[in-house]
Amino acid sequence: MKNDDVNIVSEEILSDNWYTLRKYTFDYRKADGSWERQAREAYDRGNGAAILLYNSEKKTVILTRQFRIPTYTNGNETGMLIEACAGLLDRDNPEECIRRETEEETGYRLTSVKKIFEAYMSPGSVTEILHYFVAEYSDDMKISQGGGHEDEQEHIEVLELPFSQAVNMVSNGEIRDAKTIMLIQYAQINHLLDR
Known part of the structure; x- marks a missing residue:
């Protein structure tokens, strides 16, 4: 309109x-x-998708760590950022994108994903809409080591963390990525790992 x-x-x-x-x-x-x-x-920069992988039995989440030059130039001394798996849609729909990115970055092939909301991330200057997802994972879904595509110069470390530790990392500033904070808080509010 x-x-x-x-x-x-x-x-x-x-x-x-x-x-x-x-x-x-x-x-x-x-x-x-x-x-x-x-x-x-x-x-x-186009639109994107992000996902929080969680295991309600082990009470863990899968996050990633990688170097981000914009954070390095703005006070992040190492430039390393802990994040939820995410990527640009390119020509895919949001669900296809997040399934592809999850496999490339984390090595997990998901059986189902749930879209929870979408949001503009920095509407004063960036056009991007980010589509947010959550999905349960299990060890048998791991099909590769992940780490991203070498030809895209991705060097991604995959982290499996206790959910309680991820929550504490938000509180103490170890996790400072907005999409990741939003997904962790969604998981808290909706008791995803309390089931």
């Missing part, structure tokens, strides 16, 4: 190197009815 209070005047591509950075100039009608010209940049 089109918003009649917004009129895009121009769109300029500032960068199309890794993903696409655009500058939008637009008119916005304020609450008093007057129009105001604004300019904003929006980074389009």
Whole structure:
């Protein structure tokens, strides 16, 4: 549905190197009815999916650890970040994407996944919508070591952690990735590992 209070005047591509950075100039009608010209940049990297793998019998979760240059340049001394498995949709639908990413990153082939919600992650500057999933895993679902694709320069460490430890890692700042925090809190609120 089109918003009649917004009129895009121009769109300029500032960068199309890794993903696409655009500058939008637009008119916005304020609450008093007057129009105001604004300019904003929006980074389009596509949409993605993220998943929390949990084992209710062992009370564990599967997370990953990898180097993230944006965090390294913004105060994360090692650049390493603990995260839930995630990836860009590319041309897949969200469920196909998260099944593919889970297998590539963690080595687990899932039998079923459950979509729980979707969210804009940084709506002031990034267009991405992230689709969130949870899935139970078991040891017999492990078909490879995971670690990501070498040709994508992924060097992913797979972590199996007690859920209580993951919760504590959020509290003490060891886990600082928003999607991972949201999934861990979802698991807490919905008592996924209390069953």
